[in-house]
Amino acid sequence: MSVNSLIDPITAAGGSVTLNNAESWMQGRTLYGGASALIAYTAAIRAFPDLPPLRAGQVGFVAPVGETFELRSEMIRQGRNVAQLRSEILSEGKVALTAFWLFGTAREPNAVHPAPLPSPDPGRPEDSRPANTDRAPEFLRNNYDVHYTAERRGADEPVVRRWTRLKEPADIDPISELILMGDTLPPSAARIMQRRGPISSINWSFNLLDHQPKTRDGWWLAETASDHADEGYSSERLRLWNADGKQMLSGIQAVAIFG
Structure with a gap:
């Protein structure tokens, strides 16, 4: 199953999603964490387009995510520079993954400190x-x-x-x-x-x-x-x-x- 096949079924309205042939992205009983986080992120940006760049994410892996699930997203707060969203993956009506996304516009830097090389x-x-x-x-x-x-x-x-x-x-x-x-x-x-x-x-x-x-x-x-x-x-x-x-x-x- 390609990466695009993971996110192609996701619409701006959210709701029920079934992934076909998702076995290649499974980790035991659940989708690999990066794949399920990507699904939640895609649900957020398709529900609320024209956001500033993503700056941070907080993802909670609550329960296994299988091939069939529901998606929902909501805007928590949208200010002049920062938007904060929540998206969730539900399995059998219960939250299986919850994610909080922070988007922010770039500003003139008042502090510059590059991260070190590995x-x-x-x-x-x-x-x-x-x-x-x-x-x-x-x-x-x-x-x-x-x-x-x-x-x-x-x-x-x-x-x-x-x-x-x-x-x-x-x-x-x-x-x-x-x-x-x-x-x-x-x-x-x-x-x-x-x-x-x-x-x-x-x-x-x-x-x-x-x-x-x-x-x-x-x-x-x-x-x-x-x-x-x-x-x-x-x-x-x-x-x-x-x-x-x-x-x-x-x-x-x-x-x-x-x-």
């Missing part, structure tokens, strides 16, 4: 080698090229970095692509688990650092890093850079660790 140096995606995804979720194997970065980390370090890109380029806007790509990697706490067991994302909050993101040949550098893990949860930092090392997305996520 460190250590990840190398170039053109020189990278494919990662082993045999045990990866189905959505990742089906839809993404995943390559190792140049640096090597210790097996007990809760940081995962990979070069990633879509196997088939999608005809979607750059912001939508970032939302789809931003939650691709597994939580890094998986590297330090004492026992094998499932991991589940609970939420995802992110800020966009460039309202016109672009990269080279579709490659993005994705990172997940656990800031703290204990009592069955991990606080994960998610970042995304383009192929030239310019950071495009900064996020944080709460993850449930079972087993």
